[in-house]
Amino acid sequence: xxQLLQQLINGITIGAFYALVALxxxxxxxxxxxxxxxxxxxxxxxAYVGLTGLNVLLVLLAGGGAxxxxxxxxxxxxTIAMVGVLVERVAYRPLRSAGRLAPIxxxxxxxxILESLARNVYGASxxxxxxxxxxxxxxEILQGVRxxxxxxxxxxxSFLLMAALYLFVYRTRIGTAMRAVALDHEVSRLMGIDVDRxxxxxxxxxxxxxxxxxxxxxxxxxxxxxxxxWIFGLKAFISAILGGIGxxxxxxxxxxxxxxIETLGAGYVSPQWKDVIAYVILILxxxxxxxxxxxxxxxxxx
Amino acid sequence: MTTWRPRLQKIPPLWWQxxxxxxxxxxxxxxxxxxxxxxxxxxxxxxxxxxxNIIVGYAGLFQLGxxxxxxxGAYTSALLNLHFDIxxxxxxxxxxxxxxxxxxxxxxxxxxxxxxxxxxxxxAFGEVVRLALVNNIFGITGGANGLSGIDRPxxxxxxxxxxxxxxxLVLFFLVLTLFAVRRLENSRLGRAWMYVREDExxxxxxxxxxxxxxxxxxxxxxxxxxxxxxxYVARVPVVSPDLARFIESVIMFCIVVLGxxxxxxxxxxxxxxxxxxxxxxxxxxxxxDAWMGVAMVAMMIARPEGLWPSRRIRMEIREEE
Numbered sequence: 052x053x054q055l056l057q058q059l060i061n062g063i064t065i066g067a068f069y070a071l072v073a074l075x076x077x078x079x080x081x082x083x084x085x086x087x088x089x090x091x092x093x094x095x096x097x098a099y100v101g102l103t104g105l106n107v108l109l110v111l112l113a114g115g116g117a118x119x120x121x122x123x124x125x126x127x128x129x130t131i132a133m134v135g136v137l138v139e140r141v142a143y144r145p146l147r148s149a150g151r152l153a154p155i156x157x158x159x160x161x162x163x164i165l166e167s168l169a170r171n172v173y174g175a176s177x178x179x180x181x182x183x184x185x186x187x188x189x190x191e192i193l194q195g196v197r198x199x200x201x202x203x204x205x206x207x208x209s210f211l212l213m214a215a216l217y218l219f220v221y222r223t224r225i226g227t228a229m230r231a232v233a234l235d236h237e238v239s240r241l242m243g244i245d246v247d248r249x250x251x252x253x254x255x256x257x258x259x260x261x262x263x264x265x266x267x268x269x270x271x272x273x274x275x276x277x278x279x280x281w282i283f284g285l286k287a288f289i290s291a292i293l294g295g296i297g298x299x300x301x302x303x304x305x306x307x308x309x310x311x312i313e314t315l316g317a318g319y320v321s322p323q324w325k326d327v328i329a330y331v332i333l334i335l336x337x338x339x340x341x342x343x344x345x346x347x348x349x350x351x352x353x
Numbered sequence: 354m355t356t357w358r359p360r361l362q363k364i365p366p367l368w369w370q371x372x373x374x375x376x377x378x379x380x381x382x383x384x385x386x387x388x389x390x391x392x393x394x395x396x397x398x399x400x401x402x403x404x405x406n407i408i409v410g411y412a413g414l415f416q417l418g419x420x421x422x423x424x425x426g427a428y429t430s431a432l433l434n435l436h437f438d439i440x441x442x443x444x445x446x447x448x449x450x451x452x453x454x455x456x457x458x459x460x461x462x463x464x465x466x467x468x469x470x471x472x473x474x475x476x477a478f479g480e481v482v483r484l485a486l487v488n489n490i491f492g493i494t495g496g497a498n499g500l501s502g503i504d505r506p507x508x509x510x511x512x513x514x515x516x517x518x519x520x521x522l523v524l525f526f527l528v529l530t531l532f533a534v535r536r537l538e539n540s541r542l543g544r545a546w547m548y549v550r551e552d553e554x555x556x557x558x559x560x561x562x563x564x565x566x567x568x569x570x571x572x573x574x575x576x577x578x579x580x581x582x583x584x585y586v587a588r589v590p591v592v593s594p595d596l597a598r599f600i601e602s603v604i605m606f607c608i609v610v611l612g613x614x615x616x617x618x619x620x621x622x623x624x625x626x627x628x629x630x631x632x633x634x635x636x637x638x639x640x641x642d643a644w645m646g647v648a649m650v651a652m653m654i655a656r657p658e659g660l661w662p663s664r665r666i667r668m669e670i671r672e673e674e
Contacts, residue, residue, distance in 0.1 A: 086469050142654075153657045
């Protein structure tokens with residue numbers, strides 16, 4: 052029982068990462084009907100930019116410790132968001148009317164560029180984040196069930212971000228415009244919505260969140276390499292599909308479910324088969340319920 | 354085009370086909386072993402590209418897990434040789450059958466999926482196969498290190514061990530593949546594939562059994578990738594799960610798409626760009642993924658029909674504009 056609870060907590064933490072990244076996939080799919088394969092790469096670059104930012108800031112602040120994390124997070128979000136907008140402008144916008152195959156290949160191409168750049172700039176070896184920035188601070192909430200300070204921060208930050216995004220999409224004018232664009236580009240244009248700008252906004256928010264998630268993931272695990280984006284990206288994409296792609300609450304739910312299933316699978320079945328479990332879930336979902344768990348409200352798709 | 358084109362077209366096709374074949378036979382003779390190995394690799398990936406072209410090019414189904422079948426063919430050949438001492442050459446039919454069988458089993462439940470969803474499922478299947486090999490499934494695949502100590506193939510008493518032997522072996526199969534895919538392209542089945550690719554609903558209305566036709570594309574393409582896997586084992590007596598890596602699938606996919614989806618000469622152009630050039634220009638190799646990426650983006654924007662497209666596909670794409 053204690054073990055189960057502990058696994059659930061770990062699973063929810065990982066699920067929160069998946070959810071943050073899945074939001075980027077789901078939002079882009081919503082407005083462009085495109086699987087943005089480059090998203091995993093942007094996420095990974097978040098981890099690298101965060102690493103450089105932290106190292107520079109730690110020197111500048113002369114050992115400021117945890118204080119350096121916040122400005123670094125801002126730098127990461129801004130940088131990756133800008134790269135995201137650039138990717139949309141260069142690789143996706145010219146292909147908007149080019150059928151379905153061309154944008155997918157273009158997206159795969161961008162993913163390769165991002166991964167290869169990271170490998171050639173930072174090297175293929177594992178990179179480690181500065182340690183000791185956040186104290187371990189394990190708290191025993193129940194007998195034998197512990198939550199670390201890091202986990203608590205990750206969960207709080209993720210939920211705040213998701214809540215903010217939800218409010219943004221469902222309560223603001225721009226959010227409403229996004230949902231309109233997701234339904235129909237042409238009609239949105241007739242209603243006076245600047246479709247290009249809305250799509251650019253989506254590519255600002257999605258990669259911004261994804262980049263931040265990259266940094267948080269790297270902080271949480273402590274080390275990573277250039278393959279991070281691919282594995283995590285695929286898992287996040289599975290989360291998006293699981294919840295119903297194009298659906299924002301769905302992405303959050305899907306991330307949580309996948310995180311929990313995976314952790315339980317690793318704990319009770321076999322850690323080696325953890326990834327296989329995720330892929331099998333994806334395959335089963337696509338075969339039996341391609342709309343995902345929350346996918347029935349098609350009209351509400353972002 | 355300029356004046357050379359009609360003149361070239363006056364030459365009977367058999368002539369330049371024979372000419373190309375003679376060239377392919379003579380080509381490795383003045384080269385050293387390194388370049389002969391490069392030629393071998395080129396031929397092997399051309400076979401893989403042609404096999405994937407059946408699925409992606411003719412039938413229009415996105416398959417991004419093709420490397421899994423290549424690996425399955427290689428493992429089948431290796432396992433039969435290691436455990437039952439079957440000479441490599443006799444394992445080749447089994448490689449084809451096993452890969453084709455998996456192609457059937459995997460594609461059967463997912464045929465109803467649309468383009469990008471199909472693409473994702475095939476990625477997932479490819480990864481499942483790779484992870485199963487890494488995790489030493491049934492204790493026979495040797496885990497992450499794979500299998501080694503596989504025999505050399507023996508053909509009429511000749512042990513094939515030097516690069517030139519393997520080049521000619523692959524060339525033989527390449528010519529066989531070319532013959533087969535040309536016949537397929539112009540067959541009833543080939544026309545049905547293209548019909549399904551261009552308009553599935555219309556094809557169905559005209560009495561084409563779309564499920565069966567798409568299934569056949571997957572089975573034939575996968576089986577032939579299995580043959581390519583067996584050819585790999587014939588030269589490299591070590592197999593590892595790396596054969597099924599996603600990047601391999603992407604390379605195969607790019608060979609088909611960048612050269613020109615559905616076009617046989619396109620597959621050769623694609624192989625040249627994705628395999629031969631990076632092998633010859635080593636400095637391209639560290640940056641190969643990046644240059645692949647740039648090529649993919651640039652091609653989709655500037656020339657989505659590919660470098661040497663089939664006439665039908667070009668008309669299809671240009672018509673949409």
